[in-house]
Amino acid sequence: MLKKDEVKKVADLARIELTAEEEKSFALQLSSILEYFQDISQLEVGEAEVVDHYQLGINQVRSDNVSMVIEDQAEKIQAEFPNKKKGYLSVKQVL
Amino acid sequence: MIKELHQKLKNKEISSQQLVADSLDKIAKNNKEINAFLEVYKSEALEQAKSVDEKINRGEKIGLLEGIPMAIKDNLCVAGKKTTCSSRILSNYKAVYDATVVKKIKKAGAIILGKTNLDEFAMGSSTENSAFGPTKNPIDLERVAGGSSGGSAAAVASGVATWALGSDTGGSIRQPASLCGLVGMKPTYGRVSRFGLVAMASSFDQIGPLTQTVEDSALVFDAIYGEDEKDNTVTQKEADGYSFAINLNDDLSGKKIGVVDEFFGKGLDDQIEKTIRKKIELAEKAGAEIVQLKMPFLKYAMAVYYLMMPCEVSSNLARFDGIKYGLSDTTQKESKSRNISEVYFLSRKLGFGSEVKRRIILGTYALSAGYKDAYYKKAQKVRELIKADFLSAFEKVDAIVSPTSPTVAFRIGEKSSDPLEMYLSDIYTVSANVAMVPAISIPIGTKMENGKNLPFGLHLMTRWWDEQGLFNLAAGFEKLG
Numbered sequence: 056m057l058k059k060d061e062v063k064k065v066a067d068l069a070r071i072e073l074t075a076e077e078e079k080s081f082a083l084q085l086s087s088i089l090e091y092f093q094d095i096s097q098l099e100v101g102e103a104e105v106v107d108h109y110q111l112g113i114n115q116v117r118s119d120n121v122s123m124v125i126e127d128q129a130e131k132i133q134a135e136f137p138n139k140k141k142g143y144l145s146v147k148q149v150l
Numbered sequence: 151m152i153k154e155l156h157q158k159l160k161n162k163e164i165s166s167q168q169l170v171a172d173s174l175d176k177i178a179k180n181n182k183e184i185n186a187f188l189e190v191y192k193s194e195a196l197e198q199a200k201s202v203d204e205k206i207n208r209g210e211k212i213g214l215l216e217g218i219p220m221a222i223k224d225n226l227c228v229a230g231k232k233t234t235c236s237s238r239i240l241s242n243y244k245a246v247y248d249a250t251v252v253k254k255i256k257k258a259g260a261i262i263l264g265k266t267n268l269d270e271f272a273m274g275s276s277t278e279n280s281a282f283g284p285t286k287n288p289i290d291l292e293r294v295a296g297g298s299s300g301g302s303a304a305a306v307a308s309g310v311a312t313w314a315l316g317s318d319t320g321g322s323i324r325q326p327a328s329l330c331g332l333v334g335m336k337p338t339y340g341r342v343s344r345f346g347l348v349a350m351a352s353s354f355d356q357i358g359p360l361t362q363t364v365e366d367s368a369l370v371f372d373a374i375y376g377e378d379e380k381d382n383t384v385t386q387k388e389a390d391g392y393s394f395a396i397n398l399n400d401d402l403s404g405k406k407i408g409v410v411d412e413f414f415g416k417g418l419d420d421q422i423e424k425t426i427r428k429k430i431e432l433a434e435k436a437g438a439e440i441v442q443l444k445m446p447f448l449k450y451a452m453a454v455y456y457l458m459m460p461c462e463v464s465s466n467l468a469r470f471d472g473i474k475y476g477l478s479d480t481t482q483k484e485s486k487s488r489n490i491s492e493v494y495f496l497s498r499k500l501g502f503g504s505e506v507k508r509r510i511i512l513g514t515y516a517l518s519a520g521y522k523d524a525y526y527k528k529a530q531k532v533r534e535l536i537k538a539d540f541l542s543a544f545e546k547v548d549a550i551v552s553p554t555s556p557t558v559a560f561r562i563g564e565k566s567s568d569p570l571e572m573y574l575s576d577i578y579t580v581s582a583n584v585a586m587v588p589a590i591s592i593p594i595g596t597k598m599e600n601g602k603n604l605p606f607g608l609h610l611m612t613r614w615w616d617e618q619g620l621f622n623l624a625a626g627f628e629k630l631g
Binding site: 057061062065066068069070071072073077081084085087088089091092094095096098100115116117128131132134135136137138144146147148149 | 230243244246247377378379381382383384385449450452453454456457464468471472473474475476477478480481487488489490491492493494495496498499502504507508510511512514515518524525528529531532535569570573
């Protein structure tokens with residue numbers, strides 16, 4: 056059973072502020088979901104190998120060339136910045 | 151459907167402008183109620199239709215998808231257009247580029263009617279988790295259209311779009327297809343480029359078509375599969391220009407079809423079970439061989455999925471921070487953030503809905519120190535055992551058959567208070583994403599409830615990269631009626 060303060064701690068790690076009500080309901084709901092996982096945590100898996108892209112999948116590679124962002128694309132990206140100064144992304148004080 | 155429309159366009163029995171005008175009319179009449187579309191590209195669609203008609207009038211050749219209206223799930227980027235993922239956090243975000251699939255269908259001349267509703271960031275099985283309200287099932291407006299590609303399914307089922315694109319992480323194309331009476335297909339992981347698809351769980355996500363027929367599904371697949379230097383997981387097995395639609399063969403004779411007990415378990419609607427079993431008998435009469443299979447690890451697919459997926463979600467959605475794009479606490483009227491950390495916390499609080507928060511927190515928990523080995527790493531290993539089950543199954547059979555969803559469309563609100571119960575709507579579809587194999591749902595029957603004929607689907611999976619076999623068998627079952 057997940058406790059409310061555990062939920063709060065994980066929410067902090069995930070950078071999400073929860074309401075008191077959410078903390079309570081998530082503790083309950085997440086507990087019931089985690090219970091569902093008990094099935095696999097008991098399972099004997101031996102030396103099952105983890106393969107990223109099973110069977111015949113080949114990772115495609117391309118040459119590592121530097122290419123400039125097309126100018127108006129840069130503007131479009133900047134247009135999505137919540138805050139900007141002279142084309143730079145502006146953020147609140149970090150330190 | 152697509153082929154007939156294409157013929158009619160070529161023969162000038164109908165114009166692309168008429169098709170688009172008809173779709174826009176239906177949207178004007180029904181969308182308020184059904185809520186399939188979040189944004190409609192009215193003037194662009196009409197303009198594009200006009201230029202296709204001019205092309206036809208000049209006697210130029212047109213492609214199979216050209217001039218035919220379709221719809222796109224709103225987690226795919228269309229340059230210059232809003233891409234919201236049905237989330238408040240992206241409600242004003244405009245995509246800077248086209249997703250590779252969007253580029254491909256634009257090149258094929260398909261007419262994009264607009265963007266369709268989904269569960270926020272594709273997390274859900276009913277489209278009730280959208281920040282912009284649920285999509286209703288066009289067959290019964292009191293019921294869900296399924297999800298997460300519910301808007302795309304409703305757009306096709308209501309006759310507005312001839313076909314639509316969706317994305318499928320645990321069943322998000324196939325389950326709404328089942329609930330809306332459509333064909334929904336999820337390709338092998340690595341078949342279709344995910345570039346420009348807003349990521350949910352990167353080792354499960356694939357883009358695929360929602361259509362009225364199996365042939366249409368193959369036709370759309372022809373237009374979207376293939377290598378892309380922007381997604382290095384994509385592999386192409388066939389020569390350029392290979393057509394799955396042209397090579398379609400609906401002959402079931404000699405095909406080996408596997409049946410697994412786990413897919414006919416507790417919670418499956420009686421009538422759905424009877425109908426699927428009846429179809430399997432009919433397939434046998436048509437010359438297919440039915441093989442009973444044992445897949446001992448299959449029953450763990452749900453647990454593996456609902457553990458690994460939130461882990462990948464928590465990592466993928468870390469990018470929504472209120473800093474670079476999307477909703478930011480700093481631009482709110484009552485902004486409270488004083489430093490960068492508070493910008494993260496408050497932007498994410500405002501921007502994300504409950505289900506998204508729940509999954510991020512679950513994923514963060516399962517990946518946190520002390521739990522990672524017990525949860526994530528364990529699940530990864532079990533995933534490999536499930537794949538091994540599929541590998542040995544496909545040494546014996548060409549396909550595995552099952553229902554798509556345990557029930558017909560449920561009522562809006564019926565399952566929204568219990569996340570685990572909602573998750574169980576994906577019980578038959580998730581294993582394909584866990585094992586990364588291709589899968590399809592085709593409409594196979596209906597169940598009468600309160601005077602409405604509610605559809606349900608039959609689900610097929612084939613071995614990795616065998617989309618041709620998948621379409622062939624689906625066409626075979628489709629023909630059984």
